[in-house]
Amino acid sequence: MENLKAKAFELRKDIWKMIYRAKTGHVGGDFSVCDILISLYYKHMNVSPDKMNDPNRDRFILSKGHSVEAYYSVLADRGFFPKEDLETFSQYKSKYIGHPNNKINGIEMNSGSLGHGLAVAVGMALAGKMDKANYRVYTVMGDGELAEGSVWEGAMAAGHYKLDNLTAVIDRNRLQISGSTEDVMSQDSQDERWKSFGWHVIHANGNDLDELDAAFTLAKNTKGKPTMIIAETTKGYGISFIENKAAWHHKVATAEEFEAGLSELERRRLMANE
Ligand SMILES: Cc1ncc(C[n+]2csc(CCOP(=O)(O)OP(=O)(O)O)c2C)c(N)n1
Numbered sequence: 696m697e698n699l700k701a702k703a704f705e706l707r708k709d710i711w712k713m714i715y716r717a718k719t720g721h722v723g724g725d726f727s728v729c730d731i732l733i734s735l736y737y738k739h740m741n742v743s744p745d746k747m748n749d750p751n752r753d754r755f756i757l758s759k760g761h762s763v764e765a766y767y768s769v770l771a772d773r774g775f776f777p778k779e780d781l782e783t784f785s786q787y788k789s790k791y792i793g794h795p796n797n798k799i800n801g802i803e804m805n806s807g808s809l810g811h812g813l814a815v816a817v818g819m820a821l822a823g824k825m826d827k828a829n830y831r832v833y834t835v836m837g838d839g840e841l842a843e844g845s846v847w848e849g850a851m852a853a854g855h856y857k858l859d860n861l862t863a864v865i866d867r868n869r870l871q872i873s874g875s876t877e878d879v880m881s882q883d884s885q886d887e888r889w890k891s892f893g894w895h896v897i898h899a900n901g902n903d904l905d906e907l908d909a910a911f912t913l914a915k916n917t918k919g920k921p922t923m924i925i926a927e928t929t930k931g932y933g934i935s936f937i938e939n940k941a942a943w944h945h946k947v948a949t950a951e952e953f954e955a956g957l958s959e960l961e962r963r964r965l966m967a968n969e
């Protein structure tokens with residue numbers, strides 16, 4: 696776990712560089728979701744590059760597809776494709792485009808248009824039940840994404856079919872594209888909403904690998920209900936001057952900001968290693 700804490704900052708450095716090189720990317724949401732992806736890909740999910748077609752592999756859908764830079768950096772580090780490929784991110788003719796697509800090793804579903812991941816995850820989980828398979832299905836949504844009506848069709852179906860092989864996560868960073876989620880579409884009653892649809896609801900600090908570990912373990916041991924992990928995160932977590940700032944949803948650093956951000960991430964990586 697200690698090494699993963701350092702890795703969380705090492706991967707944020709990759710993301711920061713990738714976006715600076717390409718001059719495009721969604722850094723705020725990448726940094727809030729990074730630890731969630733690390734917990735899943737290094738500890739909790741049964742996935743690996745040598746069993747991409749294994750019917751028993753766990754399934755993952757990044758419903759908040761704009762956080763693709765975090766997703767690519769984790770997949771590359773887990774060996775799904777060479778790390779050098781990240782250098783082509785968002786370049787002309789590169790397949791590593793600005794949202795997930797299933798031509799890339801390890802990616803199950805094209806995403807980016809918000810609101811679709813949960814319903815597809817429900818379908819995969821229901822198929823698993825019908826086939827008596829023992830894989831699990833995971834999806835991560837943004838909190839702003841919850842304004843999409845299709846999310847609630849998925850929520851209803853998952854409760855109805857008692858999909859205890861499904862774990863969903865909300866990256867609850869309290870910001871969406873242009874400001875506070877509470878100003879745009881208030882949602883502080885998420886607990887009651889998911890519970891009323893038949894879900895088991897867990898809260899965790901989504902930038903704390905120990906809390907995420909406990910939450911994913913609890914979800915696996917929950918029977919008869921799907922689990923929603925409301926992961927309280929900080930948008931931009933890792934670089935203090937971008938944290939909690941809606942402007943950094945989709946912004947590229949200046950040369951000066953780039954160097955300052957990189958130094959802070961390196962400092963925090965070394966501290967996590969101590
Ligand atoms: C259907 C749809 N509408 C609009 C967008 C444009 N968009 C991209 S990211 C975003 C904000 C999402 O906020 P949130 O879900 O909270 O993501 P996070 O804070 O984790 O970045 C929007 C509106 C989109 N990708 N899909």
Ligand SMILES: [Mg+2]
Pocket residue numbers: 837838839866867868869870871
């Ligand atoms: Mg958000």
